[in-house]
Amino acid sequence: MDYLLTDEQKMIQELARKIAEEKIKPVAAKYDQSEEFPWEIMEILAKADLFGIFVPQEYGGTSGGVLDLCIATEELSRACGGIAVCYAASALGTFPIMLFGNEEQKKKYLPDLASGKKIAGFGITEPEAGSDASAIKTAAKREGDYYVLNGLKHFITNGGDAQIYTVIVMTDKTKGARGASAFVVEKGTPGFTFGKKEEKLGIRASSTRELIFTDCKIPKENLLSKEGMGFIVTMKTFDMSRPGVAAQALGIAQGALDVAVKYAKERQQFGKSISSFQGIQWMLADMATQIEAARALVYSCAREIDVGCKDVGKDSAMAKMFASDVAMKVTTDAVQILGGYGYMKDYPAEKYMRDAKITQIYEGTNQIQRNIIALQLIKEMAK
Amino acid sequence: MNIIVCIKQVPETTEVKINPETNTLIREGVKSIINPFDAYAIEEGVRLKEKFGAKATVITMGPPQAEAVLREAISLGIDDGILLSDRAFAGSDTWATSYALSAAIKKIGAFDLIVCGKQASDGDTAQVGPGISAHLDIPAVTYVKKIEEINPVRNTKAIIGEDKISNGVKDNFARVERMTEAGYEIIEVSLPALITVVKEINTPRLPSLKGMMRAKQAKIIHWKASDIEVELNFVGLAGSPTQVVKIFTPAPRVGGQMLKGETQEIVDRLVGLLKSDIP
Incomplete structure (x- = not known):
């Protein structure tokens, strides 16, 4: 069926298919078995400019959209669903910054994410908060120019391997769902560590870990949008x-x-x-x-x-x-x-x-x- | 530094079909690609560009649709593409092709290095590269597997000893490793020169999306026979000294025969067999 794709979308399809056929298919079974993070493929995707296809040009992307991202994800998944989700989960972690970040935050994070120099992850799920996301317990407390995070996220795709995380935590528990806020947390921040890597039935090339926050102090500038917008x-x-x-x-x-x-x-x-x-x-x-x-x-x-x-x-x-x-x-x-x-x-x-x-x-x-x-x-x- | 990469568009399949009437390739219905060996030439051109800030130009001679391989080369990082296309060139053999390409390269002007793939996957002659160098009267090194140095500041004594300098190696030179059947040779060649490369030289990269977008926008330069200085009776089918009399698929070689037993016994039987084969 002809989906009347634009020339750029056809290029993305062709390029992603080529990478899937030539680079991913030969290693899919290997990563499925070893459960190692497929850095070599992430580097190939980065060099091919595929991490930035939905990011505006001014931040280093090629200004495509969700359909562009879907086309790339589909082609990569055709070879390996596990490797493809490492790629797609980075987009998931990037969207909150792209959609809700202020100019400064976008300038700080998006170019590295669009180029694939860094990859992202997104954290909302907790042991007690799956489908019911309003039950999250991880909290951020404002202290001067900082927020201090405490709690645990689990089942986080790209957890431990991504360098940039957008996480949803409670800033005001009394307000329920309206008390949640979104923050950017960088790997390496003191008090931010990772738990055990999950062993999974499928998508085994991707990493799934806990994000652990223990008095993790992050600058108030890392808040996306406003408190309560989580x-x-x-x-x-x-x-x-x-x-x-x-x-x-x-x-x-x-x-x-x-x-x-x-x-x-x-x-x-x-x-x-x-x-x-x-x-x-x-x-x-x-x-x-x-x-x-x-x-x-x-x-x-x-x-x-x-x-x-x-x-x-x-x-x-x-x-x-x-x-x-x-x-x-x-x-x-x-x-x-x-x-x-x-x-x-x-x-x-x-x-x-x-x-x-x-x-x-x-x-x-x-x-x-x-x-x-x-x-x-x-x-x-x-x- | 200016680099020129010569490439050819070829049918994708290795099982090319031949028109028995005309003895030419049947191209209809077969996807066209960059000659696989030329992909290494392109990659080497792009690497030299990245390393030395060189300008890399890619050129091909072929039908109008050969523009596709030039755009592909640009998507991989080459700067410009030139398509040499004219009915007058149709049917050119390796001599006429290298003559026309050399005339186009003269028109490009200054260059330091011409890079070609070792041979094309359809014709397999490996003649066009060296042919270009002959027409341009520049040295050629074939089957290059590594460029060790190119146009460096010369450390004469350490490299070749003083006696060889007087033998005419100029300041501008490249030192390359050339594959032979037994190993490899290290050759110094004065520039400008032409090299043909083998697949051991690099691993060609995949295109990038931004490169593909740039390639789509890129303006390909089209030259006809009248745009370059060629004598028309030296190009095309009529200007080609080679005449293809017949093309055929040779019968597959049958497997050898293994002799088993004691050494003396085997030798005797072998000698017997060899003798019986001699008419």
């Missing part, structure tokens, strides 16, 4: 980044389909290629159709955001929910098509299936996405 920052950030998770799911699904089609053509049973069996053909046809439907939804939603549509929450939730459900279904079917080989680590199918699962969970579980969609539907009816 959840607004989070919502607006997720509106921008959710299509990215959807694009990651989309890429994983496409990668699995590629593997399944190739295998079906090569695999001989009963004296012919299994791709000649209608049972396999129909599976492949369904997989491809679902992927295309997901792509149409993801790209449309990303475009909506880029042209400045308001209230994209529902569409963004639909894109994330649908694409990730498709990814889980398609990758499971890919394993099925590869049969016994699909279950073995020597073939890439099982990795796609493991990598797909997280896309139904993070940045809002698909159940939360359905809540968002339903609530918006009911709201619209009441108008």
Whole structure:
């Protein structure tokens, strides 16, 4: 299907695909096994200018938008969902600064993030605060020209490896959700350490760690926007980044389909290629159709955001929910098509299936996405 | 410093199809790419540019669509692209091609080093590079795997000893490592010179997005036969001394035969076999 991409978007697609094919595919299984952070690939992505595709030119980017980011994420995920999320999570950590930072903050942080010299992470989740983000306990107390942070964030993608973190913490617990604020914290700040690295089912090339704040003193200039804006920052950030998770799911699904089609053509049973069996053909046809439907939804939603549509929450939730459900279904079917080989680590199918699962969970579980969609539907009816 | 990189657009597949009537390549339906060996020439040109602040120009001779490989070279960091394209050049052999390219290089003017890939993946002749140097009357070093030094401040005694200086090595020179079948040679060559490079010389980079954007905007210089000083009867099919009589795929070599047993026994059988092969 032709999505009428701009020349720049086609270039991003071509470039990201080239990197995925030539540089990521050959090392995907290695990083999946070792769980090392894929710095060599991050450097390649940085040199290719891909970290700055959604960042305005004045801060070193190329002034693209969410769709540009989705296209790059999709292509990278096609080769490895784990490596792709290291890239996408840096964008997630960059968005709050780009959207809510003042001129000084943007000038200080964005050029290094756009060039890929530094990568970012975003921290809101805590052990007791997952889907219910208002339950966060990590607190920041104002002391003169500083804020002092105490508490713990967990399951933070790029945790320990990123140099710049945007974190959501409470500045006024009495106000509930309205008492949260967003801060930038740099790696190396005294009192800011990292906990254990999680061992994961999938996306194992990415690092997931705890962020630990123990009397961590940060300058008051690191506050993004104003005190109490933490959840607004989070919502607006997720509106921008959710299509990215959807694009990651989309890429994983496409990668699995590629593997399944190739295998079906090569695999001989009963004296012919299994791709000649209608049972396999129909599976492949369904997989491809679902992927295309997901792509149409993801790209449309990303475009909506880029042209400045308001209230994209529902569409963004639909894109994330649908694409990730498709990814889980398609990758499971890919394993099925590869049969016994699909279950073995020597073939890439099982990795796609493991990598797909997280896309139904993070940045809002698909159940939360359905809540968002339903609530918006009911709201619209009441108008 | 001025660097000129010569490249060629070739069909992507290694299994090129030949038109049996005309003995030329069938290009229809085959994706065109930069000749893989030229990618190393481009990378070396860009590295010299980055190291010495040189200006790097890329040139190709080919049909109008060969502009694509020039833009790709620019996306990798080359400054300018020149496309030499004219019906008059069609069917040029390696002699006529190198003649036309050398005339274009004369028009570019000052240069210090010309870098070419060792050979093209379609024709495999490895003649155009050295041919250009012959037409320009400059030295050529083929199969270069490393540029050790280029145009440096000369430390004469340490490098070659005084006797060799009087043998005409000028102040402007490059010292390169040239691959041979047995190892490599270190060669000093006066500049301007032409080198052809092998894949051991570097690892070509991937393009960057900003480079690709720049390449899209870049203005490619188009030169026709009338823009350069060439005699028309020395270019194109008519001006080419080489005549391709026939192109064919040679029959695959059959595997050898392994002899097993005691040494004396094997030797006897081998001699017998060799003798029986002689008509």
